[in-house]
Amino acid sequence: MIQKLIESIVRKEAPVVVGLDPNLSFIPAFILDKAQEAAQGDIPAYCEKENVIAAEAVWQFNKAITDAVCDIVPAVKPQVAMYEQFGIPGMIAYRKTVDYCKSKGLIVIGDVKRGDIGSTSEAYARGHLAGKAFDVDFATVNPYLGTDGVMPFVKVCKEFDKGIFVLVKTSNPSSGEFQDVLIGDGRAVYELVGTKVREWGSECMEGAYSNVGAVVGATYPEQAAILRKLMPHTFILAPGYGAQGATAADLSGFFDSDGLGAIVNSSRGIIAAYKKDAYSKYGEEGFADAARAAAIDMIDDLRGAIRGRAVWNIG
Amino acid sequence: MIQKLIESIVRKEAPVVVGLDPNLSFIPAFILDKAQEAAQGDIPAYCEKENVIAAEAVWQFNKAITDAVCDIVPAVKPQVAMYEQFGIPGMIAYRKTVDYCKSKGLIVIGDVKRGDIGSTSEAYARGHLAGKAFDVDFATVNPYLGTDGVMPFVKVCKEFDKGIFVLVKTSNPSSGEFQDVLIGDGRAVYELVGTKVREWGSECMEGAYSNVGAVVGATYPEQAAILRKLMPHTFILAPGYGAQGATAADLSGFFDSDGLGAIVNSSRGIIAAYKKDAYSKYGEEGFADAARAAAIDMIDDLRGAIRGRAVWNIG
Numbered sequence: 001m002i003q004k005l006i007e008s009i010v011r012k013e014a015p016v017v018v019g020l021d022p023n024l025s026f027i028p029a030f031i032l033d034k035a036q037e038a039a040q041g042d043i044p045a046y047c048e049k050e051n052v053i054a055a056e057a058v059w060q061f062n063k064a065i066t067d068a069v070c071d072i073v074p075a076v077k078p079q080v081a082m083y084e085q086f087g088i089p090g091m092i093a094y095r096k097t098v099d100y101c102k103s104k105g106l107i108v109i110g111d112v113k114r115g116d117i118g119s120t121s122e123a124y125a126r127g128h129l130a131g132k133a134f135d136v137d138f139a140t141v142n143p144y145l146g147t148d149g150v151m152p153f154v155k156v157c158k159e160f161d162k163g164i165f166v167l168v169k170t171s172n173p174s175s176g177e178f179q180d181v182l183i184g185d186g187r188a189v190y191e192l193v194g195t196k197v198r199e200w201g202s203e204c205m206e207g208a209y210s211n212v213g214a215v216v217g218a219t220y221p222e223q224a225a226i227l228r229k230l231m232p233h234t235f236i237l238a239p240g241y242g243a244q245g246a247t248a249a250d251l252s253g254f255f256d257s258d259g260l261g262a263i264v265n266s267s268r269g270i271i272a273a274y275k276k277d278a279y280s281k282y283g284e285e286g287f288a289d290a291a292r293a294a295a296i297d298m299i300d301d302l303r304g305a306i307r308g309r310a311v312w313n314i315g
Numbered sequence: 316m317i318q319k320l321i322e323s324i325v326r327k328e329a330p331v332v333v334g335l336d337p338n339l340s341f342i343p344a345f346i347l348d349k350a351q352e353a354a355q356g357d358i359p360a361y362c363e364k365e366n367v368i369a370a371e372a373v374w375q376f377n378k379a380i381t382d383a384v385c386d387i388v389p390a391v392k393p394q395v396a397m398y399e400q401f402g403i404p405g406m407i408a409y410r411k412t413v414d415y416c417k418s419k420g421l422i423v424i425g426d427v428k429r430g431d432i433g434s435t436s437e438a439y440a441r442g443h444l445a446g447k448a449f450d451v452d453f454a455t456v457n458p459y460l461g462t463d464g465v466m467p468f469v470k471v472c473k474e475f476d477k478g479i480f481v482l483v484k485t486s487n488p489s490s491g492e493f494q495d496v497l498i499g500d501g502r503a504v505y506e507l508v509g510t511k512v513r514e515w516g517s518e519c520m521e522g523a524y525s526n527v528g529a530v531v532g533a534t535y536p537e538q539a540a541i542l543r544k545l546m547p548h549t550f551i552l553a554p555g556y557g558a559q560g561a562t563a564a565d566l567s568g569f570f571d572s573d574g575l576g577a578i579v580n581s582s583r584g585i586i587a588a589y590k591k592d593a594y595s596k597y598g599e600e601g602f603a604d605a606a607r608a609a610a611i612d613m614i615d616d617l618r619g620a621i622r623g624r625a626v627w628n629i630g
Contacts, residue, residue, distance in 0.1 A: 023434065044359075046410050051448060081431055081438040087448030091406050095361050115457065116396055116428055117487035119338065123396040133366060133402030142430065144459045144482060146489030167459060172432035174461030181507060182499045189504065192496060 001137050001163040002209045002235055005107050006260060008074035014299040015255070015306070017109060018069055018291075019239070019267025020097060021079040022058045026272040028284040032057045047089045055089035058082070061287075062097045065271050066104055068288035069295050075107040077237075077265055078136075098136055109237065110136030113167065115149050122152035129153070129162040138163040140215060140237070143193050147200070154204055154212060163211035166200070168193050168227060171217025171240030180223075190223060191230060198231045209235045209261070216254065218246030218264060225253040228261070236262040241298070242269030248305040259309030264302060270294045316452055316478040317524045317550055320422050321575060323389035329614040330570070330621070332424060333384055333606075334554070334582025335412060336394040337373045341587040343599040347372045362404045370404035373397070376602075377412045380586050381419055383603035384610045390422040392552075392580055393451075413451055424552065425451030428482065430464050437467035444468070444477040453478040455530060455552070458508050462515070469519055469527060478526035481515070483508050483542060486532025486555030495538070505538060506545060513546045524550045524576070531569065533561030533579060540568040543576070551577040556613070557584030563620040574624030579617060585609045 009015050024032070038056035039049045066076065078101075083094035101108050114124040127133045141153050141164045153164045169179050169190040179190040194214065201210030210233050216224045218240035228236070238254050240246045241264050254262040273279040273294035274287040282290035324330050339347070353371035354364045381391065393416075398409035416423050429439040442448045456468050456479045468479045484494050484505040494505040509529065516525030525548050531539045533555035543551070553569050555561045556579045569577035588594040588609035589602040597605035 021435070023438075046407050048447060079431075079435055081429070081435045081442065085438040085442035085448060087442065088403065088407055088410065090442070090448065092361050092403055095403065113431055113457070114396070114428070116394075117485065120336070120394055120396045123338075123394075123400040127396065127400035127402065127405070132363065133400060133405065142428075142457050142459055144457055144493060145485050145487055146492035146494070148487050148489040149485075170432065170460050170464075172460055172463050174463040177461035177511065178459060178504065178508065179461070181504065183504075184497045184499070189493065189496065189498075193493065196492065 001161050002211045003206050012074050014073055015263045015302055016073050016299050017075040017077045017263050017265045018073050018270050019077045019265050020062050021082050021267040022061050027057050027061045028287050031060050051086040052089045054086045055093040059093040059096050064288040065291050066101055068292040070104040070106055073295055076101045077109040077111050079111040095134055108136045109138040111140050113140050113142050115142035115145055118148050121149050125153040125156035129156050130160050141166045150200055154200055157204055157211050165213040165215045165237040166197050168214040169216045169220050169223045171219045171244055194227045194230045197234055201234055209233050213237055218251055219244055221250040221253055238262055239265040242266040248301040252305045255306050259306040266298055316476050317526045318521050327389050329388055330578045330617055331388050331614050332390040332392045332578050332580045333388050333585050334392045334580045335377050336397045336582040337376050342372050342376045343602050346375050366401040367404045369401045370408040374408040374411050379603040380606050381416055383607040385419040385421055388610055391416045392424040392426050394426040410449055423451045424453040426455050428455050428457050430457035430460055433463050436464050440468040440471035444471050445475050456481045465515055469515055472519055472526050480528040480530045480552040481512050483529040484531045484535050484538045486534045486559055509542045509545045512549055516549055524548055528552055533566055534559055536565040536568055553577055554580040557581040563616040567620045570621050574621045581613055
């Protein structure tokens, strides 16, 4: 699966993933209004009316964003929490979003951050990566429980040609509390986790990269430089660009000398672009066009950071 | 919410939680057969037939187990992965299970192990603890992202009188890989996490205990003894009894001198008891009675470990 992602990145010349994290405050009023119609008929069991409406709005919003960006970006990353908060209808909207994005040729990274002990991790892996329930191409995984919490995901990745991105150094302000703590030998916890990711990934190579990738926040370029060396065959998913403060300059060190090795996520910076001054000319009605414009700007920005490296015939 | 849990533990003289982790291999054939009927009519959109059948079997199994144990145990802990693996019908079965257990007077601990950055953690917290979608009494939370990943859960707990159990030292064999690593000052990572749990919990006290609890595996009594001292007001959820190898003797140090402070989980040791020699006389048809017998034996076993401590008028 990692090669499928790389091919798409190279074809579109865009190491960019659009985060589909549709906070209701991002969704234009006209979509929210229209979504009321979804609750006119019978409300299914175990679905609250307000969740049915919210889920419909999320789905319509995602569909329009997806249509607007699917020809220029290789991948999307729906954040399942934003769907799960709306219960059963929310999970249906998640599933519809995943399926729709795949039908548009996009690679789908399910940002689920699951992780548990053996048989439970395997249930998560089968539920999200085995094509029998939710069916994303990559899932994010939390490593706190160690090898026997992660290997069931690796096993399912091998069986179904899927991939995972394991949290190593997250983009949020307090990520250092546990991740940056120095251990006895002078390394930080995130380095120890990175070493394990490399080890887990060695069982799941596909070409120069592994189907076991790592999440490294775009907001932490120093740690990323260390991890880039430590995990030479590990593809990095880098959240935190834009709204969380990271710039293209911060991201240069996330990429390999060949210009590959990382994909950068932006969520609200793209999907809620119409709310920013720079894209306000599109207005609320033009939210999807604004998202496309913001995605193009982000792609141009990142191309600047990796211009001249081997795989890119850019500029 | 922690006081409600404690009252129920004391009333039933049972610091025991039954893990509702219905692996399909635990479910008797006659239930699986009967569940086929659920797929006779139209299959709803976004639900595969085999998931509809599995979810129906899980629900019927859970209902029978719940009926059999609800008067003798204070709480249940459904493991959401076991439901999520069956997609939308699985999540409906999770919700039905949670609601049914609450209707039977049980405290429900949703073993969801969620955790993300700020606004995303808040979406998870609202989705599971705010009464608008899934609605458990306690949720388990993964601390790897640090304070700003956990505090949104604490905020929602305060607002809705709910609780969380934060993973500190998990019960699985590889939990030591990151959790036991010694940091610069000689403490282990799990101690650092425990210190933070105490700090987060100080904002959310209810009587002598906090609504922010900790998960500490019953399989690690030495680490538990350290954590018990480090987190005097933190209630411990201890998985790993029985099938994972921990005994009542291992658990003595999890409880405070007053006999409170911990609740011990057993999943397959109870719900799949009919498959063990000790309870085979109940047969497959008597799986729920076997579960009740195994729960009674576990309660007796644990009472032995805390006999004589203040709150227990036992023996």
